[in-house]
Amino acid sequence: MSSLPVLGITLGDVAGIGPETTLRTLLEHPDLREECIPVVVGDAGALRRVAPLLGIDPGVVVTLDHPSAATNDPGLVEVVQVGEPMEEVPLGELSAVAGDGSYRFVVAACALAKAGAIDGIVTAPLNKAAMHAGGHKYPGHTELLAEQFGVENFSLVLSAGDLYFFHLTTHVSLTRAIADITPERADDVLDLVHAFSRAMGRPDTPVGVAGLNPHAGENRLFGDEDADVLEPAVARARERGIDAHGPLPADALIPQAVRGKWELVVVCYHDQGHAPFKAVYGDDGVNITVGLPVVRVSVDHGTAFDIAGKGIAREASLVLATRRAAALAPGWDAVWRTAQRVDA
Numbered sequence: 001m002s003s004l005p006v007l008g009i010t011l012g013d014v015a016g017i018g019p020e021t022t023l024r025t026l027l028e029h030p031d032l033r034e035e036c037i038p039v040v041v042g043d044a045g046a047l048r049r050v051a052p053l054l055g056i057d058p059g060v061v062v063t064l065d066h067p068s069a070a071t072n073d074p075g076l077v078e079v080v081q082v083g084e085p086m087e088e089v090p091l092g093e094l095s096a097v098a099g100d101g102s103y104r105f106v107v108a109a110c111a112l113a114k115a116g117a118i119d120g121i122v123t124a125p126l127n128k129a130a131m132h133a134g135g136h137k138y139p140g141h142t143e144l145l146a147e148q149f150g151v152e153n154f155s156l157v158l159s160a161g162d163l164y165f166f167h168l169t170t171h172v173s174l175t176r177a178i179a180d181i182t183p184e185r186a187d188d189v190l191d192l193v194h195a196f197s198r199a200m201g202r203p204d205t206p207v208g209v210a211g212l213n214p215h216a217g218e219n220r221l222f223g224d225e226d227a228d229v230l231e232p233a234v235a236r237a238r239e240r241g242i243d244a245h246g247p248l249p250a251d252a253l254i255p256q257a258v259r260g261k262w263e264l265v266v267v268c269y270h271d272q273g274h275a276p277f278k279a280v281y282g283d284d285g286v287n288i289t290v291g292l293p294v295v296r297v298s299v300d301h302g303t304a305f306d307i308a309g310k311g312i313a314r315e316a317s318l319v320l321a322t323r324r325a326a327a328l329a330p331g332w333d334a335v336w337r338t339a340q341r342v343d344a
Contacts (some may be wrong), residue, residue: 005119005329008109011042012124016303017313023317030074036326041109045085053311061242091309099130110148120295138247139171154291160281177269179189186233197341208262209246216247283316295332297325
């Protein structure tokens with residue numbers, strides 16, 4: 001068991017479906033214990049509260065003082081308790097208390113990772129409005145994690161199988177996204193893509209870069225950003241030994257990627273990547289943060305307040321996120337070190 005990576009699963013917003021999907025993931029998929037040692041970082045009370053809704057004995061939820069005490073018993077859900085129990089938080093409602101808790105769970109997991117107590121982080125969904133109501137003004141998980149680890153060059157990456165969508169921008173308005181697509185940001189993300197592919201043993205994998213505007217600007221007919229920012233960034237990347245191509249019209253590039261022509265894709269803004277990815281892959285996709293010193297993988301869905309507490313939430317995405325984190329964790333130091341060398 002000592003050779004297995006220890007993964008901290010943050011519980012997310014306890015008013016949402018995170019507690020339900022976490023219980024199902026850890027108790028209904030015992031084969032996961034052959035791939036990792038999962039330890040919940042969150043609230044045992046919230047887990048015990050929803051257990052009967054799933055026909056689960058609340059007594060299987062046990063608390064630990066430290067991840068090193070985990071037994072990896074497939075019949076138990078082992079929890080590092082963060083703060084006071086929150087079983088009184090109403091299910092399915094936006095709550096500042098739950099939002100604060102979701103923030104504290106992530107911070108605690110980052111502290112455990114920095115101390116070497118866990119080898120990776122898997123995140124159940126938080127609610128951004130609830131986190132803001134709780135006093136923590138982050139756009140989302142990705143930016144909070146980056147701050148906790150003190151990194152500036154990072155990218156949200158959607159992944160399904162061998163397909164990876166890196167994002168130049170994520171949780172900002174479309175107006176802000178256009179302003180944030182700078183030569184420096186394009187260079188940084190293309191370096192992260194190359195660092196990731198090198199660490200995975202595939203340094204020569206082509207990288208398709210999506211254009212920002214329709215038809216990638218159509219020779220400046222539909223905007224100048226593709227010609228002025230993205231095209232030179234692709235040229236610079238090629239000079240650095242990165243097999244980058246583009247900017248290519250997104251409505252051509254993304255279908256080609258889905259059909260297998262591209263494995264590494266850079267998209268410009270949140271919905272350019274998220275909308276087609278979720279439409280095609282649904283629960284078969286996960287969210288990876290590249291640029292952190294430890295692997296972090298998340299579900300690719302939200303808190304689903306509308307079904308919280310009904311016992312019908314599907315755990316497939318959290319199972320997949322846990323498996324992907326377990327597979328990536330042993331080699332993640334190479335991703336981090338390679339990214340640091342490129343950054344330097």
